Amino acid sequence: MYICFMSNSKLYKGSLTTIILKLLNENDRMYGYEITQKVKALTKGELNITEGALYPALHKLEAEGLLDVEVAKVDNRLRKYYKLTENGTKETVNKLEELAEYIKTMQALVNPKLA
Amino acid sequence: MKVTKEEIQRIDNYLKEGGIKYWDVRLEMVDHLVSDVESYEGSADFETLFKQSLINANWHNNLKAVNSQSWKSTNKIYRKKHSKEIISVIKNPVNLIFFILFYLGINWIAQSFPKVLKPLFFVVLFLPFVIMTYEFIKSWLKKLGRSVNMDYGFFYFSFGIFITNLPIQLIPKTQLSIWLPIILTLYLIVMFAGYRVYKYALKKVLIMKSVN
Numbered sequence A: 001m002y003i004c005f006m007s008n009s010k011l012y013k014g015s016l017t018t019i020i021l022k023l024l025n026e027n028d029r030m031y032g033y034e035i036t037q038k039v040k041a042l043t044k045g046e047l048n049i050t051e052g053a054l055y056p057a058l059h060k061l062e063a064e065g066l067l068d069v070e071v072a073k074v075d076n077r078l079r080k081y082y083k084l085t086e087n088g089t090k091e092t093v094n095k096l097e098e099l100a101e102y103i104k105t106m107q108a109l110v111n112p113k114l115a
Numbered sequence B: 001m002k003v004t005k006e007e008i009q010r011i012d013n014y015l016k017e018g019g020i021k022y023w024d025v026r027l028e029m030v031d032h033l034v035s036d037v038e039s040y041e042g043s044a045d046f047e048t049l050f051k052q053s054l055i056n057a058n059w060h061n062n063l064k065a066v067n068s069q070s071w072k073s074t075n076k077i078y079r080k081k082h083s084k085e086i087i088s089v090i091k092n093p094v095n096l097i098f099f100i101l102f103y104l105g106i107n108w109i110a111q112s113f114p115k116v117l118k119p120l121f122f123v124v125l126f127l128p129f130v131i132m133t134y135e136f137i138k139s140w141l142k143k144l145g146r147s148v149n150m151d152y153g154f155f156y157f158s159f160g161i162f163i164t165n166l167p168i169q170l171i172p173k174t175q176l177s178i179w180l181p182i183i184l185t186l187y188l189i190v191m192f193a194g195y196r197v198y199k200y201a202l203k204k205v206l207i208m209k210s211v212n
Helices: A014-027 A031-043 A051-063 A087-112 B004-019 B023-039 B045-057 B063-091 B092-113 B114-140 B150-170 B173-211
Strands: A003-005 A047-049 A067-074 A077-084
Touching: A014 A031, A014 A047, A014 A077, A031 A051, A031 A067, A031 A077, A031 B023, A031 B063, A047 A051, A051 A067, A051 A077, A051 B063, A051 B114, A067 B045, A067 B173, A077 A087, A087 B023, B004 B023, B004 B045, B004 B063, B023 B045, B023 B150, B023 B173, B063 B092, B063 B150, B063 B173, B092 B173, B114 B150, B114 B173, B150 B173
Parallel strands: none
Antiparallel strands: A003 A047, A067 A077
16 A cells, blocks of 8 residues: 555545655655654644555655665664755656646636635 | 664564565664654563554564565666666767777678677677676675665676577577677677666665665
8 A cells, every 4th residue: 555544545645756755855854764754743643654655655766866865874773864856856846836736626626616 | 762782683683584685675674663663752661662663664464575575666776777777878979989889890790700700799798797797706795795786786787698698599590690790789788787787786785884
């Protein structure tokens, strides 16, 4: 399964990449566990990214050149930090525009008065 | 609670024994589990918290599946990287001129000195193989451990050998002088791209090792 949600799971699927990029755009660098906790906190537990989905997604973004990896030693263990590359920052803008357009379209369909 | 060095080692061993063969896959999992255990406040013991963290991450009873998933997703990454490198090798004008000249040279030899073609073919075929063996020994001496990055680095380095083998066996002997120059040129392009993928994997692993 991609992402676990308390409700409306189908509505959120496919947005994992945008969520990761947006978070990294706001925070200079983040590690896997930090991303899961940040998402949980921001959505008040409504959205819970599974580890089985997060790490492959991070690795894919890294391979696509959208993320850079830094490895640091933290308290007797290694930690992989992810940060946006220049292309990653551009892609974040595109993804967020796509998402805003999607929300606008859905709003026009579901609640035309608000659109 | 603060996790000790010994407890971190215990987590690493647990993952290793559970089926996560590669240290560069375990690295991120260990950090995830330790971070989760350390996020608990209160007086629970390490073993209880560790088991809870495994459940939270859904790693409590399917480590072999996690290993195979990481293996597949890493393959996807390296396969993509290899394809990108092939395109980048061809797009580079200097490389392109080199490969065109190489093809023309081999083609000229095939037409003018057909007897030299076979030994020349083996030299071109085995030269990258010699470099690969040298790199393998060098990385083995560096004691890089069982790394998924290195496994795929070597796989895509040797990929050219696998894909060249089949067409060579299928070509009729009478057409060897036509097809061998083409196959050898493609082989060199794939091997060169594979070498760059291998170097990328090695660099990645060495960076991780240097921090440790």
